[in-house]
């Protein structure tokens with residue numbers, strides 16, 4: 129099995145972080161060497177799948193949707209429609225620690241399937257937009273998990289812990305720094321962010337009151353410019 133160091137697979141949700149990662153990857157490896165993988169896991173905010181498709185079309189990148197809607201079981205309001213999503217008027221109301229939106233095993237599953245696809249196409253680089261600075265406290269967004277998963281994928285797929293490199297360009301960035309990174313990647317990235325989706329409630333325009341909306345809004349506010357997504361709706 130050959131694995132090219134010059135190709136990358138981006139785990140792509142259609143959200144702010146993975147959209148920034150997609151353009152980071154295009155910038156690093158070239159458009160023709162990048163492909164994406166997106167998961168329909170029965171998420172309540174399914175509108176993000178439409179965003180993912182639109183962003184890939186615009187960037188002329190292959191959109192590859194993996195359909196696993198009945199696999200992940202959780203009381204997280206992201207996948208259980210009977211659970212109510214918490215709403216806040218600002219981030220100070222969000223209790224620290226693990227949020228109830230956590231879906232156990234989600235990134236383990238996604239990265240395992242990404243490893244399979246990367247192996248199929250001979251791709252050595254996997255990119256994911258996880259960030260340990262996010263308030264969610266998700267265990268599968270930490271660097272220690274990524275290091276462990278990288279070794280596990282290599283060991284299990286190619287008998288070599290070092291075959292895959294899992295890139296996490298946002299791991300230690302604040303949301304403000306992620307916004308600044310997107311800006312540094314140019315207009316194409318910012319235009320893609322106008323199509324991206326972050327709101328856990330699945331609303332367009334975004335609800336502005338869920339944990340994800342509040343973190344996104346604070347990032348743009350601290351970076352000192354308007355979120356292209358919100359600006360688009362305000363212009364309507």
Ligand SMILES: [Zn+2]
Nearest residue numbers: 327335338341
């Ligand atoms: Zn929201």
